Amino acid sequence: MPAKEHIIVVGAGIVGVSAAIWLLRAGKKVTLLDRSEPGEGTSYGNAGVLASCSVAPVTAPGMIAKAPKMLLDPEFPLFLRWSYLPKLAPWLLKYLSHANAPETRRIAQGLAPLTSDSVEQHESLTNGTDASRWLTRSDYSFAYRDRAAFEADAFTWGLRRDAGFEPDIIEGPAVQEFEPLLSTEMKLLAVMRQHGVIDAPGSYVKALAQEAEALGARLVQSEVRDILLKDDRVEAVVIDGETIPCDGVVIATGVWSKPLAAKLGINVPLETERGYHIEFEPEDDALRAPIMVTTGKFVATPMSGGLRCAGVVEFGGLKAPASDKPIALLERTVRATFPNLKLKKRDTWLGHRPAPSDSLPLIGEIGASGVFAAFGHHHIGLTGGPKTGRIIADLISHGGVNMDLAPYDPNRFGG
Numbered sequence: 001m002p003a004k005e006h007i008i009v010v011g012a013g014i015v016g017v018s019a020a021i022w023l024l025r026a027g028k029k030v031t032l033l034d035r036s037e038p039g040e041g042t043s044y045g046n047a048g049v050l051a052s053c054s055v056a057p058v059t060a061p062g063m064i065a066k067a068p069k070m071l072l073d074p075e076f077p078l079f080l081r082w083s084y085l086p087k088l089a090p091w092l093l094k095y096l097s098h099a100n101a102p103e104t105r106r107i108a109q110g111l112a113p114l115t116s117d118s119v120e121q122h123e124s125l126t127n128g129t130d131a132s133r134w135l136t137r138s139d140y141s142f143a144y145r146d147r148a149a150f151e152a153d154a155f156t157w158g159l160r161r162d163a164g165f166e167p168d169i170i171e172g173p174a175v176q177e178f179e180p181l182l183s184t185e186m187k188l189l190a191v192m193r194q195h196g197v198i199d200a201p202g203s204y205v206k207a208l209a210q211e212a213e214a215l216g217a218r219l220v221q222s223e224v225r226d227i228l229l230k231d232d233r234v235e236a237v238v239i240d241g242e243t244i245p246c247d248g249v250v251i252a253t254g255v256w257s258k259p260l261a262a263k264l265g266i267n268v269p270l271e272t273e274r275g276y277h278i279e280f281e282p283e284d285d286a287l288r289a290p291i292m293v294t295t296g297k298f299v300a301t302p303m304s305g306g307l308r309c310a311g312v313v314e315f316g317g318l319k320a321p322a323s324d325k326p327i328a329l330l331e332r333t334v335r336a337t338f339p340n341l342k343l344k345k346r347d348t349w350l351g352h353r354p355a356p357s358d359s360l361p362l363i364g365e366i367g368a369s370g371v372f373a374a375f376g377h378h379h380i381g382l383t384g385g386p387k388t389g390r391i392i393a394d395l396i397s398h399g400g401v402n403m404d405l406a407p408y409d410p411n412r413f414g415g
């Protein structure tokens, strides 16, 4: 019998563990490498929403004109660490070049195939495994102050409609009948049905890594130092104290992927869009399902460990510690949104959304190197991670998939 192809997956976040499981199911030998425990990166602290309808990028039309006011308004959830601006500038210029209607539509059309069947993809990944207990089908609502605010978002709702998602609208006192904890300031809810939620995303990813191990994967905790090529084809991965030979590599290192991609000659304009969560002590009353609170641009998700409120966008790089102002604003907005809930703050977290300048993830083979990119999922990594893992496994096992991968081409950025 020929030896099994050996694939090394670097990064044990939602994308990496999904790729590992689908590769193992396809009969590959898999090593899963991470410098930390599985599920401790960005996949740890997100809002847990399988946001199938989330096809609209942050770079909405008109953003260039609005951004300075947003940045100067202390009540708007967009922050910049000004000392980081010189480093950010080249990426920011590219990013803002997509803030127009045709580009926003193109990005939304690119994201929709990755997000739209998210719940089914998570179910296929987890059926029959211990991880399935963290996954629930649920609604996902968007709370607005009033109809005028909802209508001001018409362009974004148009993108969601084009992707096949139509909300149920609840207005007036019916909003608080549906979600009693919401402030009466919120007078319109746009409810998306057929979405999903992950209770404790970090534990979910750990359970998936255990599933990969049970299927035969070798789990190794180490930093990846280098990827070695021979005649432009991968032959090994270098970690501390060991060089591991392999037939293929998957780079699933989220926001930290730039240096590894650079080894393959790809210069990815990738930044961190820093985001925060605050967790509050569990209360008897809870929300029935996750809510995107549009006034504060955060998602409140009921989890068994508490109410997790996650959101805010801050630019400031990977190295700076958490900032006080975004956390304080998030807390103020949460308390105003749920005035009758006794909220005892328990935990805060800073995470790094992996943001390519064009808001589309990189999925596919880099040149003909046998190294596959699987990173850059921005706001939708939990949603689109399992499908990405499946695509990667199909590319490695069968050389192709039955969908257009052009929007995610990792070679689009060149050297």
Ligand SMILES: Cc1cc2nc3c(=O)[nH]c(=O)nc-3n(C[C@H](O)[C@H](O)[C@H](O)COP(=O)(O)OP(=O)(O)OC[C@H]3O[C@@H](n4cnc5c(N)ncnc54)[C@H](O)[C@@H]3O)c2cc1C
Pocket (backbone or CB within 6 Å): 010, 011, 012, 013, 014, 015, 016, 033, 034, 035, 036, 037, 038, 039, 040, 041, 042, 043, 044, 045, 046, 047, 048, 049, 050, 051, 222, 223, 224, 225, 252, 253, 254, 255, 256, 257, 274, 275, 276, 277, 299, 310, 311, 312, 351, 352, 353, 354, 374, 375, 376, 377, 378, 379, 380, 381, 382, 383, 384, 385
């Ligand atoms: C506040 C917030 C809320 C969010 N809410 C949602 C949501 O509700 N729904 C949704 O779909 N998405 C959400 N996201 C986005 C989502 O969390 C990310 O897109 C997703 O977690 C990215 O997963 P990943 O596997 O690519 O990266 P990660 O989870 O970051 O995993 C990358 C792994 O690579 C490892 N690594 C890096 N470099 C190396 C190296 N050189 N050697 C070895 N290991 C390495 C790291 O240790 C890490 O474990 C949110 C993000 C934030 C910040």
